[in-house]
Amino acid sequence: MQTKKVTVKDIARLSGLSIGTVDRVMHNRSGVAEESRRKVMEAMESLGYTLNTNASLLANKKHYRICCLLPSFESGDYWELVYNAVASAQRDAEGYNLSIETLTYNQFSREEFIEAVERLKADLPQAVIVAPIYRNDTIELGHYLKEKGVPMVFIDSKVSEADYLAYYGIPMWESGYLAASLLLGDEPPQSIVNFRIERGGGIADNPTLARRHGFTDYVSENLPELRIYNEFLRPHDREHNFAVMDKFFAAHPDIRHIVTFNSRVHLIADYITTRGLKGMSVLGFDILGQNIKAVQEGVVKYLIVQRTQVQLRRGVNALAEWLAFGTIPPLKDNYMPMDILVKENINFYSELYKDN
Amino acid sequence: MQTKKVTVKDIARLSGLSIGTVDRVMHNRSGVAEESRRKVMEAMESLGYTLNTNASLLANKKHYRICCLLPSFESGDYWELVYNAVASAQRDAEGYNLSIETLTYNQFSREEFIEAVERLKADLPQAVIVAPIYRNDTIELGHYLKEKGVPMVFIDSKVSEADYLAYYGIPMWESGYLAASLLLGDEPPQSIVNFRIERGGGIADNPTLARRHGFTDYVSENLPELRIYNEFLRPHDREHNFAVMDKFFAAHPDIRHIVTFNSRVHLIADYITTRGLKGMSVLGFDILGQNIKAVQEGVVKYLIVQRTQVQLRRGVNALAEWLAFGTIPPLKDNYMPMDILVKENINFYSELYKDN
DNA sequence: GAAAATTTCGTGTACGTACACGAAATAAGA
DNA sequence: TCTTATTTCGTGTACGTACACGAAATTTTC
Numbered sequence: 001m002q003t004k005k006v007t008v009k010d011i012a013r014l015s016g017l018s019i020g021t022v023d024r025v026m027h028n029r030s031g032v033a034e035e036s037r038r039k040v041m042e043a044m045e046s047l048g049y050t051l052n053t054n055a056s057l058l059a060n061k062k063h064y065r066i067c068c069l070l071p072s073f074e075s076g077d078y079w080e081l082v083y084n085a086v087a088s089a090q091r092d093a094e095g096y097n098l099s100i101e102t103l104t105y106n107q108f109s110r111e112e113f114i115e116a117v118e119r120l121k122a123d124l125p126q127a128v129i130v131a132p133i134y135r136n137d138t139i140e141l142g143h144y145l146k147e148k149g150v151p152m153v154f155i156d157s158k159v160s161e162a163d164y165l166a167y168y169g170i171p172m173w174e175s176g177y178l179a180a181s182l183l184l185g186d187e188p189p190q191s192i193v194n195f196r197i198e199r200g201g202g203i204a205d206n207p208t209l210a211r212r213h214g215f216t217d218y219v220s221e222n223l224p225e226l227r228i229y230n231e232f233l234r235p236h237d238r239e240h241n242f243a244v245m246d247k248f249f250a251a252h253p254d255i256r257h258i259v260t261f262n263s264r265v266h267l268i269a270d271y272i273t274t275r276g277l278k279g280m281s282v283l284g285f286d287i288l289g290q291n292i293k294a295v296q297e298g299v300v301k302y303l304i305v306q307r308t309q310v311q312l313r314r315g316v317n318a319l320a321e322w323l324a325f326g327t328i329p330p331l332k333d334n335y336m337p338m339d340i341l342v343k344e345n346i347n348f349y350s351e352l353y354k355d356n
Numbered sequence: 357m358q359t360k361k362v363t364v365k366d367i368a369r370l371s372g373l374s375i376g377t378v379d380r381v382m383h384n385r386s387g388v389a390e391e392s393r394r395k396v397m398e399a400m401e402s403l404g405y406t407l408n409t410n411a412s413l414l415a416n417k418k419h420y421r422i423c424c425l426l427p428s429f430e431s432g433d434y435w436e437l438v439y440n441a442v443a444s445a446q447r448d449a450e451g452y453n454l455s456i457e458t459l460t461y462n463q464f465s466r467e468e469f470i471e472a473v474e475r476l477k478a479d480l481p482q483a484v485i486v487a488p489i490y491r492n493d494t495i496e497l498g499h500y501l502k503e504k505g506v507p508m509v510f511i512d513s514k515v516s517e518a519d520y521l522a523y524y525g526i527p528m529w530e531s532g533y534l535a536a537s538l539l540l541g542d543e544p545p546q547s548i549v550n551f552r553i554e555r556g557g558g559i560a561d562n563p564t565l566a567r568r569h570g571f572t573d574y575v576s577e578n579l580p581e582l583r584i585y586n587e588f589l590r591p592h593d594r595e596h597n598f599a600v601m602d603k604f605f606a607a608h609p610d611i612r613h614i615v616t617f618n619s620r621v622h623l624i625a626d627y628i629t630t631r632g633l634k635g636m637s638v639l640g641f642d643i644l645g646q647n648i649k650a651v652q653e654g655v656v657k658y659l660i661v662q663r664t665q666v667q668l669r670r671g672v673n674a675l676a677e678w679l680a681f682g683t684i685p686p687l688k689d690n691y692m693p694m695d696i697l698v699k700e701n702i703n704f705y706s707e708l709y710k711d712n
Numbered sequence: 713g714a715a716a717a718t719t720t721c722g723t724g725t726a727c728g729t730a731c732a733c734g735a736a737a738t739a740a741g742a
Numbered sequence: 743t744c745t746t747a748t749t750t751c752g753t754g755t756a757c758g759t760a761c762a763c764g765a766a767a768t769t770t771t772c
Contacts, residue, residue: 005419005758007757007758007759008758008759009758017721017722018721018722018723019722019723019758019759020721020722020723020760020761021720021721021722023759023760023761024720024721024761026759027760027761029761030719031719031720031721032719032720032721033719033720033721036720036721050450050451051451051758051759052414052451052757052758052759053410053451053452054409054410054411054413054414054452054453054757054758054759055410055414055727055757055758055759055760056758056759056760057410057727057759058408058410058411058414058726058727058728058729058757058758058759058760059726059727059758059759059760059761060727060759060760060761061726061727061760061761063361094406095406095407095408095409096409096410097361097410170704171704174700174701174704177700178698178700178701181698181699181700182698182700186542186543187542187543335704336704337695337701337704337705338701338704339693339695339696339701340695340696340698340701342534342537342538342696343537344530344533344534344537344538345530345534345693345694345696348526348527348530348691348692348693348694349693361728363727363728363729364728364729365728373751373752374751374752374753375728375729375752375753376730376731376751376752376753377750377751377752379729379730379731380731380750380751382729383730383731385731386749387749387750387751388749388750388751389749389750389751392750392751407728407729408727408728408729410727410728410729411727411728411729411730411757412728412729412730413729413757414727414728414729414730414756414757414758414759415728415729415730415731415756415757416729416730416731416757417730417731417756417757
């Protein structure tokens with residue numbers, strides 16, 4: 001390819017028409033004779049025209065705003081990962097005609113979600129990224145946005161019934177199934193315990209539910225005899241949790257396999273470290289700082305994680321292409337890799353965690 | 357940030373100078389009084405100027421050529437992955453002022469490598485990406501390129517003694533160590549077999565060597581009693597390989613753990629499937645199509661893979677930033693994630709394999 | 713067949729940055 | 743003080759695309 005880049009000017013010359021006309025056919029705008037359109041298309045074809053993205057974006061003086069609607073977070077919890085990913089995407093967008101904003105809401109308060117949606121509507125951006133919690137309200141938001149012509153992409157989890165442009169996340173059921181195969185595949189135990197962390201607001205958490213289903217489906221397919229104990233912990237009550245676990249392990253000293261389906265496996269790691277328990281097989285999810293530490297120390301054996309940054313980047317890209325060029329993503333639902341982290345490889349995943 | 361993007365014009369106005377002067381200080385070009393430079397810097401600071409990448413790249417009419425120097429490949433082997441990654445990066449570069457070329461050489465022929473280097477020198481690109489095989493010749497190439505001011509990045513593996521801008525790849529020793537922990541961690545066997553695939557040219561393959569060291573170091577640390585058998589296969593001689601394996605398993609019917617350190621674990625999967633062996637624990641490397649299939653069918657238990665596409669993308673980005681803005685990558689050696697693939701999660705890695 | 717309506721097209725300007733060219737200002741030399 | 747170097751700066755054009763405006767060509771209307 002030693003030939004220079006072909007430009008609209010080249011195809012204008014070849015087709016015997018002007019830049020303006022070429023431009024019109026390239027944007028399927030009206031006001032061009034069928035004959036001319038054909039000529040232009042042919043010229044584009046034969047010269048192998050490709051758009052100069054820089055020039056296009058520069059000339060296209062529109063400035064797009066993308067708004068991310070996410071649960072707010074406390075330091076060290078799952079949503080901080082997502083927020084960091086947004087911050088990172090924001091920096092990437094800097095210098096392009098894109099800006100990324102964030103709107104957060106308390107995930108346990110439907111009122112706050114609705115209020116956040118109102119704020120969104122009050123100053124409507126050109127595109128929206130949502131990490132959905134409230135199913136019905138999200139569907140409604142989808143309707144509203146569709147009417148306004150504002151595309152929405154889901155990350156983290158999705159609401160299938162809503163109108164959305166694309167989804168980027170991991171398959172939740174499969175992540176549970178994977179968890180079971182890792183934890184139980186080699187030398188299946190007699191029984192295991194699932195520590196379930198209650199959510200503050202007592203709201204149905206569908207993603208985690210799907211994950212548990214994946215796990216139990218694996219069990220009933222492969223280990224119908226396995227006994228799964230369920231014990232309930234609280235997010236912020238260490239004393240209570242320790243009491244629960246003390247009691248449980250006193251009653252079941254033989255149990256060595258522990259699973260938890262949300263991001264708080266570090267609560268259990270804390271207990272194990274404090275009590276000095278040995279020989280436990282613990283599996284958890286999500287690459288929180290405290291979870292990383294637990295894996296590095298060998299307390300948690302497997303951590304299944306998703307690439308939040310990548311998901312968000314893909315989401316932003318999809319929206320940017322839609323906004324700038326009207327491109328629709330090839331796949332609507334994009335199930336992205338679930339990475340398996342163990343002590344020996346976790347250190348090389350740091351980029352996923354650091355906001356880099 | 358409802359304020360419009362600040363441009364050079366803005367900072368020219370604020371500093372009371374002209375666009376030209378602002379431009380000069382931004383590029384540290386000569387011919388600007390100290391006083392003026394200070395004013396401009398201050399204005400940039402206070403207005404929070406950020407470069408408009410699109411305009412910059414458009415106006416900067418230079419067209420950069422990046423050349424990738426890689427081993428040639430046959431369909432289905434490891435280097436095809438890398439080549440696909442290059443092709444993908446090439447498409448990404450399309451439309452920007454970047455073009456990516458490929459120069460391949462037979463990895464078993466030093467002559468071909470040297471010849472490829474000559475071709476490279478004959479039509480020197482602005483930057484080079486190398487997947488190195490021949491250590492000394494690569495060092496020499498590094499010297500030459502340094503002299504010419506052409507930056508070089510390594511992918512896949514590196515030659516530490518050479519002059520290079522950056523390296524993107526996985527840590528080989530650690531990948532072997534990880535392999536051992538996965539294959540032997542849970543219920544350590546008495547003995548295992550390492551099928552070693554001889555390379556056509558009989559050349560020292562340092563990366564694979566480092567990987568084997570990682571494996572054996574794990575073993576001597578944790579399982580000093582473990583017996584590792586070494587058997588040698590050939591890349592393209594199925595009959596011979598089957599004979600070797602038949603003989604081996606006849607002599608060692610108790611062995612159920614198999615490892616191989618290069619990308620050809622599918623050769624062993626083929627054998628296992630054909631002979632109908634059951635209960636084998638097989639671990640291999642690299643996300644080749646045939647390896648994926650072997651994992652999906654449950655013949656290979658673990659596949660440790662690297663994200664070739666990401667490595668290449670990072671390499672290209674590093675070079676592009678260096679070329680366009682003179683930016684030096686924050687880290688010289690970038691050790692990237694090693695992903696653990698099993699039957700239950702491999703399907704979601706397809707993007708890494710498909711050239712997408 | 714001329715005027716009006718409509719379709720079809722070309723020209724010009726803008727986007728923000730890079731850089732060449734030469735003008736103005738300053739310093740050096742006589 | 744006037745000329746000649748040298749430093750310092752402003753202006754203009756280009757990059758390739760987007761789009762508004764209006765001119766030319768075509769069709770419609772009476």
